Amino acid sequence: MEKLIIEGGYRLKGTVAVSGAKNAALPIMAATLLTDDTCIIKNVPALRDIDTMVKILQALDVKAERNGQNFIIRGTCSRVKAPYELVNTMRASVCVLGPLLAKKKVAEVSFPGGCVIGPRPIDLHLKGLEMLGADIKIKSGYILAKADKLTGTKIYLGGHFGSSVLATANTMMAATLAEGVTVIENAACEPEIVDLANFLISMGAKIAGQSTPTIRIKGVKKLHGTTHNVIPDRVEAGTYMLSGAITKGDVFVKNARAEHLMALIDKLRECRVELYERKDGISIVGKKGKIKPTTVTTLPYPGFPTDMQAQMMSFLCLADGISVITEKIYTERFIHVSELSRMGARIFLEGPNAIVNGVKKLSGAEVMASDLRASAALVLAGLVASGKTSIHRIYHLDRGYENLDRKLSGVGARIWREKE
Numbered sequence: 001m002e003k004l005i006i007e008g009g010y011r012l013k014g015t016v017a018v019s020g021a022k023n024a025a026l027p028i029m030a031a032t033l034l035t036d037d038t039c040i041i042k043n044v045p046a047l048r049d050i051d052t053m054v055k056i057l058q059a060l061d062v063k064a065e066r067n068g069q070n071f072i073i074r075g076t077c078s079r080v081k082a083p084y085e086l087v088n089t090m091r092a093s094v095c096v097l098g099p100l101l102a103k104k105k106v107a108e109v110s111f112p113g114g115c116v117i118g119p120r121p122i123d124l125h126l127k128g129l130e131m132l133g134a135d136i137k138i139k140s141g142y143i144l145a146k147a148d149k150l151t152g153t154k155i156y157l158g159g160h161f162g163s164s165v166l167a168t169a170n171t172m173m174a175a176t177l178a179e180g181v182t183v184i185e186n187a188a189c190e191p192e193i194v195d196l197a198n199f200l201i202s203m204g205a206k207i208a209g210q211s212t213p214t215i216r217i218k219g220v221k222k223l224h225g226t227t228h229n230v231i232p233d234r235v236e237a238g239t240y241m242l243s244g245a246i247t248k249g250d251v252f253v254k255n256a257r258a259e260h261l262m263a264l265i266d267k268l269r270e271c272r273v274e275l276y277e278r279k280d281g282i283s284i285v286g287k288k289g290k291i292k293p294t295t296v297t298t299l300p301y302p303g304f305p306t307d308m309q310a311q312m313m314s315f316l317c318l319a320d321g322i323s324v325i326t327e328k329i330y331t332e333r334f335i336h337v338s339e340l341s342r343m344g345a346r347i348f349l350e351g352p353n354a355i356v357n358g359v360k361k362l363s364g365a366e367v368m369a370s371d372l373r374a375s376a377a378l379v380l381a382g383l384v385a386s387g388k389t390s391i392h393r394i395y396h397l398d399r400g401y402e403n404l405d406r407k408l409s410g411v412g413a414r415i416w417r418e419k420e
Protein backbone atom coordinates (compact mmCIF):
# COMPACT_ATOMS: atom_id res chain seq x y z
CA MET A 1 0.00 0.00 0.00
CA GLU A 2 1.14 3.55 -0.66
CA LYS A 3 0.70 6.85 1.09
CA LEU A 4 0.87 10.33 -0.34
CA ILE A 5 3.16 12.92 1.20
CA ILE A 6 2.60 16.61 0.64
CA GLU A 7 4.84 19.41 1.77
CA GLY A 8 2.46 22.33 1.93
CA GLY A 9 2.81 26.05 1.40
CA TYR A 10 3.80 26.33 -2.25
CA ARG A 11 1.87 28.50 -4.72
CA LEU A 12 0.90 26.44 -7.73
CA LYS A 13 1.72 27.88 -11.11
CA GLY A 14 1.34 26.50 -14.63
CA THR A 15 -0.98 24.36 -16.69
CA VAL A 16 -2.68 21.17 -15.60
CA ALA A 17 -4.67 19.13 -18.14
CA VAL A 18 -7.94 17.42 -17.28
CA SER A 19 -8.48 13.79 -18.38
CA GLY A 20 -11.65 12.16 -19.67
CA ALA A 21 -14.58 11.90 -17.26
CA LYS A 22 -14.68 8.67 -15.25
CA ASN A 23 -18.42 9.01 -14.64
CA ALA A 24 -19.11 9.45 -18.35
CA ALA A 25 -16.75 6.67 -19.46
CA LEU A 26 -18.19 4.02 -17.11
CA PRO A 27 -21.81 3.99 -18.39
CA ILE A 28 -20.57 4.45 -21.96
CA MET A 29 -18.41 1.33 -21.64
CA ALA A 30 -21.44 -0.52 -20.26
CA ALA A 31 -23.55 0.74 -23.19
CA THR A 32 -21.26 -1.05 -25.67
CA LEU A 33 -23.06 -4.23 -24.55
CA LEU A 34 -26.02 -3.01 -26.62
CA THR A 35 -24.26 -3.89 -29.89
CA ASP A 36 -22.30 -6.83 -31.31
CA ASP A 37 -20.16 -4.41 -33.32
CA THR A 38 -16.85 -2.86 -32.31
CA CYS A 39 -16.88 0.46 -30.43
CA ILE A 40 -13.90 2.75 -30.02
CA ILE A 41 -14.06 5.00 -26.99
CA LYS A 42 -11.49 7.75 -26.83
CA ASN A 43 -10.22 9.86 -23.95
CA VAL A 44 -10.79 7.19 -21.30
CA PRO A 45 -8.76 7.90 -18.14
CA ALA A 46 -6.44 5.24 -16.72
CA LEU A 47 -8.17 4.58 -13.40
CA ARG A 48 -8.96 1.69 -11.12
CA ASP A 49 -12.73 2.07 -11.66
CA ILE A 50 -12.20 1.82 -15.42
CA ASP A 51 -10.15 -1.37 -14.86
CA THR A 52 -13.08 -2.74 -12.85
CA MET A 53 -15.49 -2.02 -15.70
CA VAL A 54 -13.09 -3.81 -18.08
CA LYS A 55 -13.13 -6.84 -15.78
CA ILE A 56 -16.93 -6.80 -15.77
CA LEU A 57 -17.05 -6.64 -19.57
CA GLN A 58 -14.58 -9.52 -19.67
CA ALA A 59 -16.74 -11.50 -17.23
CA LEU A 60 -19.54 -11.04 -19.78
CA ASP A 61 -17.18 -12.37 -22.47
CA VAL A 62 -16.59 -9.04 -24.22
CA LYS A 63 -13.08 -7.98 -25.20
CA ALA A 64 -11.94 -4.57 -24.00
CA GLU A 65 -8.46 -3.52 -24.94
CA ARG A 66 -6.70 -0.29 -24.03
CA ASN A 67 -4.63 1.55 -26.60
CA GLY A 68 -3.27 4.71 -24.95
CA GLN A 69 -6.25 6.84 -23.97
CA ASN A 70 -8.59 4.78 -26.15
CA PHE A 71 -10.54 1.59 -25.66
CA ILE A 72 -11.51 -0.86 -28.36
CA ILE A 73 -14.46 -2.92 -27.18
CA ARG A 74 -15.59 -5.80 -29.35
CA GLY A 75 -17.51 -9.04 -29.26
CA THR A 76 -20.94 -10.30 -28.39
CA CYS A 77 -21.55 -10.81 -24.72
CA SER A 78 -22.35 -14.46 -24.23
CA ARG A 79 -22.64 -14.37 -20.44
CA VAL A 80 -25.10 -12.29 -18.43
CA LYS A 81 -23.77 -12.43 -14.88
CA ALA A 82 -21.93 -9.51 -13.20
CA PRO A 83 -20.44 -11.18 -10.13
CA TYR A 84 -20.37 -9.98 -6.54
CA GLU A 85 -16.53 -9.72 -6.39
CA LEU A 86 -16.59 -6.99 -9.05
CA VAL A 87 -19.85 -5.16 -8.34
CA ASN A 88 -18.86 -5.02 -4.70
CA THR A 89 -15.77 -2.94 -5.52
CA MET A 90 -17.62 -0.40 -7.67
CA ARG A 91 -21.28 0.54 -7.51
CA ALA A 92 -21.26 1.92 -11.07
CA SER A 93 -21.10 -1.75 -12.19
CA VAL A 94 -24.88 -1.67 -11.87
CA CYS A 95 -24.94 0.18 -15.22
CA VAL A 96 -24.59 -3.12 -17.05
CA LEU A 97 -28.09 -4.09 -15.88
CA GLY A 98 -30.05 -2.00 -18.44
CA PRO A 99 -27.91 -2.88 -21.49
CA LEU A 100 -27.78 -6.61 -20.62
CA LEU A 101 -31.53 -6.78 -20.18
CA ALA A 102 -32.20 -4.93 -23.44
CA LYS A 103 -29.72 -6.97 -25.49
CA LYS A 104 -29.87 -10.41 -23.89
CA LYS A 105 -33.39 -10.28 -22.36
CA VAL A 106 -31.90 -11.48 -19.11
CA ALA A 107 -29.39 -10.13 -16.58
CA GLU A 108 -27.94 -11.32 -13.31
CA VAL A 109 -26.18 -8.50 -11.50
CA SER A 110 -24.96 -8.60 -7.93
CA PHE A 111 -26.95 -6.20 -5.73
CA PRO A 112 -24.53 -3.35 -4.91
CA GLY A 113 -23.53 -3.18 -1.26
CA GLY A 114 -23.18 -0.29 1.18
CA CYS A 115 -20.93 2.66 0.57
CA VAL A 116 -18.87 4.96 2.75
CA ILE A 117 -20.71 8.06 1.50
CA GLY A 118 -24.03 6.74 2.86
CA PRO A 119 -26.90 4.51 1.75
CA ARG A 120 -27.20 4.26 -2.02
CA PRO A 121 -30.44 2.50 -2.93
CA ILE A 122 -31.17 1.32 -6.48
CA ASP A 123 -34.98 1.31 -6.33
CA LEU A 124 -35.21 3.82 -9.20
CA HIS A 125 -33.02 1.66 -11.46
CA LEU A 126 -35.38 -1.24 -10.82
CA LYS A 127 -38.49 0.95 -11.21
CA GLY A 128 -37.33 2.20 -14.62
CA LEU A 129 -36.66 -1.31 -15.90
CA GLU A 130 -39.84 -2.77 -14.41
CA MET A 131 -41.91 -0.08 -16.08
CA LEU A 132 -40.35 -1.08 -19.39
CA GLY A 133 -41.67 -4.58 -18.74
CA ALA A 134 -38.88 -6.39 -16.91
CA ASP A 135 -39.62 -9.01 -14.31
CA ILE A 136 -37.19 -8.39 -11.45
CA LYS A 137 -36.41 -10.56 -8.43
CA ILE A 138 -33.73 -10.31 -5.77
CA LYS A 139 -32.28 -13.73 -5.00
CA SER A 140 -29.12 -14.71 -3.10
CA GLY A 141 -27.82 -11.16 -3.30
CA TYR A 142 -28.37 -10.88 -7.06
CA ILE A 143 -30.79 -8.84 -9.15
CA LEU A 144 -32.36 -11.31 -11.56
CA ALA A 145 -34.01 -9.42 -14.39
CA LYS A 146 -35.71 -10.83 -17.45
CA ALA A 147 -38.04 -9.60 -20.15
CA ASP A 148 -39.17 -11.31 -23.35
CA LYS A 149 -39.77 -7.85 -24.64
CA LEU A 150 -39.31 -4.27 -23.38
CA THR A 151 -42.04 -1.77 -24.24
CA GLY A 152 -41.73 2.00 -24.16
CA THR A 153 -43.81 3.95 -21.66
CA LYS A 154 -43.84 7.14 -19.60
CA ILE A 155 -41.63 6.82 -16.50
CA TYR A 156 -41.35 9.32 -13.66
CA LEU A 157 -37.86 8.63 -12.25
CA GLY A 158 -37.85 10.63 -9.06
CA GLY A 159 -37.42 10.32 -5.34
CA HIS A 160 -37.40 12.71 -2.40
CA PHE A 161 -33.94 14.00 -3.43
CA GLY A 162 -34.54 14.73 -7.12
CA SER A 163 -33.19 12.81 -10.08
CA SER A 164 -30.79 9.88 -10.19
CA VAL A 165 -27.84 9.87 -12.58
CA LEU A 166 -27.27 6.15 -13.04
CA ALA A 167 -30.98 5.22 -12.84
CA THR A 168 -31.51 7.60 -15.77
CA ALA A 169 -28.54 5.96 -17.53
CA ASN A 170 -29.85 2.42 -17.00
CA THR A 171 -33.41 3.26 -18.08
CA MET A 172 -32.27 5.24 -21.12
CA MET A 173 -29.92 2.45 -22.25
CA ALA A 174 -32.62 -0.21 -21.90
CA ALA A 175 -35.19 1.97 -23.70
CA THR A 176 -33.02 2.31 -26.82
CA LEU A 177 -33.96 -1.26 -27.83
CA ALA A 178 -37.52 -1.24 -26.42
CA GLU A 179 -40.56 -1.31 -28.66
CA GLY A 180 -42.16 2.13 -29.03
CA VAL A 181 -41.50 5.40 -27.25
CA THR A 182 -40.20 5.85 -23.70
CA VAL A 183 -40.41 9.21 -21.95
CA ILE A 184 -38.29 9.60 -18.82
CA GLU A 185 -39.60 12.41 -16.63
CA ASN A 186 -37.39 13.92 -13.92
CA ALA A 187 -34.39 12.58 -15.80
CA ALA A 188 -30.92 13.57 -14.62
CA CYS A 189 -29.42 16.45 -16.62
CA GLU A 190 -25.77 15.83 -15.72
CA PRO A 191 -23.24 16.30 -18.56
CA GLU A 192 -22.33 12.61 -18.18
CA ILE A 193 -25.92 11.66 -19.10
CA VAL A 194 -25.76 13.95 -22.12
CA ASP A 195 -22.47 12.30 -23.15
CA LEU A 196 -24.03 8.86 -22.77
CA ALA A 197 -27.06 9.94 -24.85
CA ASN A 198 -24.74 11.30 -27.55
CA PHE A 199 -22.83 8.02 -27.54
CA LEU A 200 -26.09 6.05 -27.92
CA ILE A 201 -27.24 8.38 -30.72
CA SER A 202 -23.97 7.74 -32.54
CA MET A 203 -24.82 4.00 -32.27
CA GLY A 204 -28.13 4.63 -34.03
CA ALA A 205 -30.40 5.27 -31.00
CA LYS A 206 -33.21 7.81 -31.33
CA ILE A 207 -33.00 10.09 -28.29
CA ALA A 208 -34.16 13.67 -27.75
CA GLY A 209 -34.25 15.96 -24.74
CA GLN A 210 -30.98 14.88 -23.13
CA SER A 211 -29.80 17.73 -20.86
CA THR A 212 -33.44 18.41 -19.92
CA PRO A 213 -35.59 16.62 -17.29
CA THR A 214 -37.66 15.00 -20.07
CA ILE A 215 -35.79 12.50 -22.23
CA ARG A 216 -37.64 10.86 -25.11
CA ILE A 217 -36.36 7.62 -26.59
CA LYS A 218 -37.84 5.93 -29.65
CA GLY A 219 -36.79 2.30 -29.59
CA VAL A 220 -34.88 0.85 -32.56
CA LYS A 221 -34.32 -2.79 -33.55
CA LYS A 222 -30.53 -2.72 -33.49
CA LEU A 223 -27.60 -0.49 -32.56
CA HIS A 224 -24.28 -0.43 -34.40
CA GLY A 225 -20.63 0.20 -33.51
CA THR A 226 -19.25 3.72 -33.23
CA THR A 227 -16.34 5.91 -32.18
CA HIS A 228 -16.81 8.42 -29.37
CA ASN A 229 -14.72 10.95 -27.47
CA VAL A 230 -15.50 11.10 -23.73
CA ILE A 231 -16.05 14.60 -22.26
CA PRO A 232 -13.45 16.08 -19.87
CA ASP A 233 -13.92 15.30 -16.19
CA ARG A 234 -15.68 18.24 -14.54
CA VAL A 235 -14.92 17.05 -11.00
CA GLU A 236 -11.22 16.64 -11.75
CA ALA A 237 -11.30 20.09 -13.38
CA GLY A 238 -13.03 21.59 -10.35
CA THR A 239 -10.48 19.99 -8.03
CA TYR A 240 -7.59 21.56 -9.96
CA MET A 241 -9.38 24.92 -10.03
CA LEU A 242 -9.52 24.73 -6.24
CA SER A 243 -5.84 23.73 -6.08
CA GLY A 244 -5.09 27.09 -7.73
CA ALA A 245 -7.55 29.00 -5.57
CA ILE A 246 -6.48 27.48 -2.24
CA THR A 247 -2.74 28.07 -2.85
CA LYS A 248 -3.44 31.54 -4.27
CA GLY A 249 -1.64 30.25 -7.32
CA ASP A 250 -1.87 30.90 -11.00
CA VAL A 251 -3.22 27.76 -12.63
CA PHE A 252 -4.63 27.14 -16.09
CA VAL A 253 -6.94 24.12 -16.02
CA LYS A 254 -6.79 22.91 -19.59
CA ASN A 255 -9.88 21.19 -21.05
CA ALA A 256 -12.10 22.41 -18.18
CA ARG A 257 -15.50 23.26 -19.64
CA ALA A 258 -17.05 26.29 -18.00
CA GLU A 259 -20.55 25.25 -19.10
CA HIS A 260 -20.21 22.10 -16.94
CA LEU A 261 -18.89 24.01 -13.93
CA MET A 262 -21.31 26.91 -13.60
CA ALA A 263 -22.22 26.35 -9.94
CA LEU A 264 -18.58 26.05 -8.84
CA ILE A 265 -17.50 29.06 -10.91
CA ASP A 266 -20.30 31.13 -9.41
CA LYS A 267 -19.34 30.17 -5.84
CA LEU A 268 -15.63 30.78 -6.42
CA ARG A 269 -16.37 34.24 -7.80
CA GLU A 270 -18.55 34.90 -4.76
CA CYS A 271 -15.55 33.93 -2.59
CA ARG A 272 -13.48 36.51 -4.52
CA VAL A 273 -11.43 34.08 -6.56
CA GLU A 274 -10.39 35.62 -9.85
CA LEU A 275 -11.00 33.24 -12.71
CA TYR A 276 -11.30 33.48 -16.47
CA GLU A 277 -13.18 31.26 -18.85
CA ARG A 278 -10.99 30.57 -21.89
CA LYS A 279 -11.77 28.68 -25.08
CA ASP A 280 -9.75 25.63 -24.02
CA GLY A 281 -9.96 25.81 -20.24
CA ILE A 282 -10.27 27.96 -17.12
CA SER A 283 -7.59 30.18 -15.58
CA ILE A 284 -7.41 30.74 -11.86
CA VAL A 285 -5.46 33.81 -10.88
CA GLY A 286 -4.51 33.70 -7.24
CA LYS A 287 -4.76 36.89 -5.27
CA LYS A 288 -3.29 37.54 -1.85
CA GLY A 289 -6.64 38.72 -0.39
CA LYS A 290 -8.96 36.95 2.01
CA ILE A 291 -11.42 34.25 0.96
CA LYS A 292 -15.01 35.41 1.47
CA PRO A 293 -17.15 32.78 3.25
CA THR A 294 -20.28 31.50 1.55
CA THR A 295 -23.13 28.98 1.67
CA VAL A 296 -23.10 25.91 -0.54
CA THR A 297 -25.94 23.43 -1.08
CA THR A 298 -25.33 20.32 -3.15
CA LEU A 299 -28.05 19.57 -5.68
CA PRO A 300 -28.51 17.64 -8.91
CA TYR A 301 -26.99 19.35 -11.97
CA PRO A 302 -26.85 22.25 -12.68
CA GLY A 303 -26.72 22.72 -8.90
CA PHE A 304 -23.49 22.46 -6.93
CA PRO A 305 -22.18 18.88 -7.32
CA THR A 306 -21.93 16.60 -4.31
CA ASP A 307 -18.70 15.31 -5.86
CA MET A 308 -17.13 18.77 -5.23
CA GLN A 309 -18.49 19.21 -1.69
CA ALA A 310 -15.48 17.87 0.21
CA GLN A 311 -12.96 19.82 -1.89
CA MET A 312 -14.99 23.04 -1.49
CA MET A 313 -15.00 22.43 2.23
CA SER A 314 -11.18 22.36 2.35
CA PHE A 315 -11.16 25.70 0.56
CA LEU A 316 -13.75 27.27 2.87
CA CYS A 317 -11.79 26.10 5.94
CA LEU A 318 -9.53 29.08 5.20
CA ALA A 319 -12.27 31.66 4.56
CA ASP A 320 -12.51 34.82 6.59
CA GLY A 321 -15.67 33.88 8.53
CA ILE A 322 -18.35 31.21 8.73
CA SER A 323 -19.54 29.16 5.75
CA VAL A 324 -22.40 26.67 5.72
CA ILE A 325 -22.36 23.61 3.49
CA THR A 326 -25.57 21.62 3.12
CA GLU A 327 -25.32 18.15 1.60
CA LYS A 328 -28.64 17.27 -0.03
CA ILE A 329 -27.60 14.32 -2.18
CA TYR A 330 -25.75 12.10 0.31
CA THR A 331 -26.62 13.57 3.68
CA GLU A 332 -23.91 11.54 5.45
CA ARG A 333 -21.07 12.37 3.07
CA PHE A 334 -18.94 14.09 5.72
CA ILE A 335 -16.24 11.58 6.69
CA HIS A 336 -13.57 14.08 5.63
CA VAL A 337 -14.67 16.47 8.41
CA SER A 338 -12.83 14.61 11.16
CA GLU A 339 -9.67 14.34 9.04
CA LEU A 340 -9.74 18.05 8.15
CA SER A 341 -10.19 18.76 11.85
CA ARG A 342 -6.91 16.89 12.49
CA MET A 343 -5.31 19.53 10.30
CA GLY A 344 -6.73 22.40 12.36
CA ALA A 345 -10.05 23.00 10.61
CA ARG A 346 -13.01 24.07 12.74
CA ILE A 347 -16.09 22.35 11.39
CA PHE A 348 -19.27 21.38 13.22
CA LEU A 349 -21.87 19.03 11.84
CA GLU A 350 -25.58 19.45 12.36
CA GLY A 351 -27.42 16.82 10.33
CA PRO A 352 -26.79 17.50 6.65
CA ASN A 353 -25.20 20.88 7.44
CA ALA A 354 -21.52 21.54 8.03
CA ILE A 355 -20.72 24.82 9.71
CA VAL A 356 -17.22 25.76 8.68
CA ASN A 357 -15.51 28.38 10.82
CA GLY A 358 -12.65 29.76 8.78
CA VAL A 359 -9.20 29.49 10.35
CA LYS A 360 -6.01 31.40 9.50
CA LYS A 361 -4.03 28.29 8.64
CA LEU A 362 -4.07 24.51 8.48
CA SER A 363 -1.18 22.37 9.63
CA GLY A 364 0.09 19.13 8.12
CA ALA A 365 -0.90 15.86 9.82
CA GLU A 366 -1.31 12.12 9.29
CA VAL A 367 -4.76 11.68 7.75
CA MET A 368 -6.80 8.87 6.28
CA ALA A 369 -8.53 8.95 2.91
CA SER A 370 -12.04 7.49 3.19
CA ASP A 371 -13.48 7.91 -0.29
CA LEU A 372 -12.50 9.36 -3.59
CA ARG A 373 -13.58 12.98 -3.18
CA ALA A 374 -12.69 13.07 0.53
CA SER A 375 -9.16 12.09 -0.52
CA ALA A 376 -9.04 14.97 -2.99
CA ALA A 377 -10.16 17.32 -0.21
CA LEU A 378 -7.27 16.17 1.97
CA VAL A 379 -4.82 16.72 -0.88
CA LEU A 380 -6.08 20.30 -1.29
CA ALA A 381 -5.75 20.91 2.43
CA GLY A 382 -2.25 19.40 2.37
CA LEU A 383 -1.18 21.75 -0.43
CA VAL A 384 -1.80 24.80 1.73
CA ALA A 385 -1.08 23.39 5.21
CA SER A 386 2.15 24.23 6.96
CA GLY A 387 4.56 21.30 7.13
CA LYS A 388 4.03 17.75 5.96
CA THR A 389 0.74 15.93 5.41
CA SER A 390 0.69 12.14 4.96
CA ILE A 391 -2.47 10.76 3.39
CA HIS A 392 -3.00 7.06 3.99
CA ARG A 393 -5.18 4.69 1.94
CA ILE A 394 -4.72 6.64 -1.26
CA TYR A 395 -6.01 3.76 -3.36
CA HIS A 396 -9.29 5.69 -3.19
CA LEU A 397 -7.68 8.50 -5.19
CA ASP A 398 -6.50 6.10 -7.87
CA ARG A 399 -10.11 5.10 -8.48
CA GLY A 400 -10.93 8.50 -9.90
CA TYR A 401 -7.97 10.88 -10.42
CA GLU A 402 -5.53 10.01 -13.18
CA ASN A 403 -1.94 10.77 -12.14
CA LEU A 404 -3.03 13.34 -9.58
CA ASP A 405 0.38 13.53 -7.88
CA ARG A 406 2.19 13.84 -11.20
CA LYS A 407 -0.21 16.50 -12.46
CA LEU A 408 0.10 18.55 -9.26
CA SER A 409 3.91 18.20 -9.26
CA GLY A 410 3.80 19.65 -12.78
CA VAL A 411 2.38 22.91 -11.40
CA GLY A 412 4.85 23.13 -8.53
CA ALA A 413 3.32 21.08 -5.71
CA ARG A 414 5.68 19.11 -3.47
CA ILE A 415 3.83 15.83 -3.52
CA TRP A 416 5.09 12.24 -3.75
CA ARG A 417 4.20 8.65 -2.94
CA GLU A 418 5.87 6.44 -0.38
CA LYS A 419 5.36 2.82 0.62
CA GLU A 420 3.39 2.45 3.85
Ligand code: EPZ
Nearest residue numbers: 023092119120121122123124125159161164165166307329
Ligand atom coordinates in the same frame (compact mmCIF):
# COMPACT_ATOMS: atom_id res chain seq x y z
C1 EPZ B 1 -23.51 9.18 -9.65
O1 EPZ B 1 -23.88 8.14 -8.74
C2 EPZ B 1 -22.01 9.30 -9.58
N1 EPZ B 1 -21.40 8.03 -9.96
C3 EPZ B 1 -21.56 9.71 -8.19
O2 EPZ B 1 -20.16 9.93 -8.25
C4 EPZ B 1 -22.25 11.02 -7.80
O3 EPZ B 1 -21.91 11.35 -6.49
C5 EPZ B 1 -23.76 10.87 -7.94
O4 EPZ B 1 -24.10 10.43 -9.28
C6 EPZ B 1 -24.52 12.16 -7.68
O5 EPZ B 1 -24.11 13.14 -8.58
C7 EPZ B 1 -21.24 7.72 -11.24
O6 EPZ B 1 -21.65 8.43 -12.13
C8 EPZ B 1 -20.51 6.48 -11.55
P1 EPZ B 1 -27.60 9.13 -7.93
P2 EPZ B 1 -25.38 7.61 -8.72
O7 EPZ B 1 -28.42 7.93 -8.26
O8 EPZ B 1 -25.97 7.70 -10.07
C9 EPZ B 1 -30.65 8.51 -4.38
C10 EPZ B 1 -17.93 9.92 -7.43
O9 EPZ B 1 -17.30 10.36 -6.42
N2 EPZ B 1 -31.11 7.32 -5.10
O10 EPZ B 1 -27.74 10.29 -8.84
O11 EPZ B 1 -25.36 6.30 -8.06
C11 EPZ B 1 -29.25 8.39 -3.81
O12 EPZ B 1 -29.26 7.72 -2.58
C12 EPZ B 1 -19.31 9.37 -7.27
O13 EPZ B 1 -17.46 9.88 -8.56
C13 EPZ B 1 -32.23 6.62 -4.65
O14 EPZ B 1 -32.81 6.95 -3.61
O15 EPZ B 1 -26.07 8.69 -7.81
C14 EPZ B 1 -28.84 9.84 -3.73
O16 EPZ B 1 -29.41 10.41 -2.60
C15 EPZ B 1 -19.71 8.84 -6.00
N3 EPZ B 1 -32.64 5.55 -5.34
C16 EPZ B 1 -29.50 10.46 -4.95
O17 EPZ B 1 -30.51 9.53 -5.33
C17 EPZ B 1 -32.03 5.14 -6.48
O18 EPZ B 1 -32.46 4.15 -7.08
C18 EPZ B 1 -28.64 10.71 -6.15
O19 EPZ B 1 -27.90 9.56 -6.45
C19 EPZ B 1 -30.92 5.85 -6.94
C20 EPZ B 1 -30.47 6.94 -6.23
